[in-house]
Amino acid sequence: MARNIGSRYTAHQILGRGSAGTVWLGEGPEGPVAIKLLREDLASDQELVGRFVQERTALLGLDHPHVVAVRDLVVDGNDLALVMTLVRGTDLRTRLDRERRLAPEAAVAIIADVADGLAAAHKAQIVHRDVKPENILLDMEGPLGPGGAHPALLTDFGVAKLIDTPRRTKATKIIGTPDYLAPELVEGLPPRAAVDIYALATVLYELLAGFTPFGGGHPGAVLRRHVTETVVPLPGIPEELWQLLVQCLAKAPASRLRASELAVRLRDLLPLLAGIPPLEVDEPGPEESEQSPGYDEQQYTPAADEPRRRGAVPLVPGSAPDSNRDTHTSMRVPAPDELAGGPLGTARAPRAPGKPRPGSARNKAASVRKRRITLGAAAVLLCAAVAVGGWLATGGGDGDGAPQDSENSAPATP
Structure with missing residues (x-):
């Protein structure tokens, strides 16, 4: 059913729903548009509306x-409502759901486009704060680029900032999608341009591997891994691309590239990636189900059958509806002691079928069992050695430890 949005726009059809609102296919004075109608509780907050109008x-x-x-x-x-240009295509999450992972050349071409968009935003002093596949749209009507990639556009600028206001979140809360949060956000620092670079590098890793470097399991565990664990290497990609990923996933924001630098470096790598097929990487196993003290469970209660895919707010026709995992999830900033203890090793390492990944609870339990078996075997050997020594000490052998011949052991004649 059509509805009027202000005096200039008409919303005709729902394209998708997300945690921030509903996206409609609409019509304006200049033709078709995408209209993001924000939740009523957001629209009724006068302070929030004032802040948004300022932006x-x-x-x-x-x-x-x-x-x-x-x-x-x-x-x-x-x-x-935000009235936006209608992109005729799909979002990157939908393509990932269909193909699982992309060839390196296509993945890098898409991320280079997004890096260009971020460079323009950062130059205007705008930080996106929620870069992820759901917020990257692929223009199916645009010219094909390297690896057959469609032009990529970044959307939803300002939405995270809209929701993350003093009245709605305290200093001890963070807003974002757990898999893509930079470590400094987890530690409660303010968002700078470097958080977008970290999130974009996470998306690139996901396009190549089929999973995010620190995601999976309980959201609190995901937050902890961003701060304490190192990214696991991906086999089959050129060393230059891997080093670029590592630099942009650095824990220290100052170590990451700027968006403009990242775009140039990625495009320089495109000839090196031509013809490389999608990687063959084993999906990491299920994570531990233990509850993390660094996550506010009152803000997030996953359903028993909740899917693993992230929340989506599609802005184009044909996109999948939003999942239960909200785009903007409110989480408690973990205390320093909850993040202490040093690196835990590589996160979500690919594994062979049937084997636990390094650092997981199953892997630790297996290590404990192995140590117990080793200690048990050593104890048995020690007992056997003591028994043999006792037998020798009680006359079971001659002075040099060699067994005595029974035929030569008759008692001496007096």
């Missing part, structure tokens, strides 16, 4: 070929 100039001024343009901001009664 209007920055959002409307962000014009780049690899950014979904915000055309208008509508504040009308209980309606608070």
Whole structure:
């Protein structure tokens, strides 16, 4: 059923639902548009609306070929909506769900496009804060690039900032999607441009491997791994690409590349990646189900049959609906002692079928069992050695330890 959004736009069809609101296919004075209608509780918060209106100039001024343009901001009664350019295609999450992983050349071409868009945003002093496959759209009507990749555009600028306001989150809360959160956000530091680079490198890793480097299991465990664990290497990609990934996934924000540098470096690697097929990487096993003290369970209660895919807010026709895992999940910042203890090794290492990954609870239990077996065997050998020594000491052998011949052991004649 059609509904009016302000006096200039009409929403015709729901394209998708997310934690921040509903996305509609709409019509405006200049033709088809995508309208993101934010939740009523957001629209009724006058302080929040005021803050968002203050961002209007920055959002409307962000014009780049690899950014979904915000055309208008509508504040009308209980309606608070972003009117955006309609991208005819799909989001990157949908493609990942279909193909599991991409060839390195196509993956790098897509990420280079997004890095270009981020460079423009960062130059305008705008930090996205929620870079992930759901917020990367693929323009199916655009020209094909290296590896057959469609042009990629980054969307949903300002939404994370809209939700993350002082009235809605305390200093001890963080907002974001756990798999893509930079370590400094987990530790409670303010978001800078480097958090977008970390998230984008995480997306690139996911495109290549089929899983995120620190994701999986309870969200609290994911947060902890971002801070304490190192990324596991991916076999089959050139060393230059791997080193670029490692640099952009560095724990220290200052060690990461700037978005403009990342875009140039990625495009320089494209000729090296031509013809390389998608990687053959084993999916990591299920994570431990233990509850983490670094996560606010009151804010997130997963269903028993909840799927592993992340939340999505599709802005284009044909995209999959949002899952139970919200786009913006409120989490407690872990205390320093909860993140202490030094590195735990590599995170979510690929494993052979039937074997536990390094560092997992199953792997630790197997190591304990192995040590117990080794100690038990040593104890048996020690007991055997003591028994033989006792037998020798009680006359079971001659002075030099060699067995005596029974035929030569008759008693001496007096």
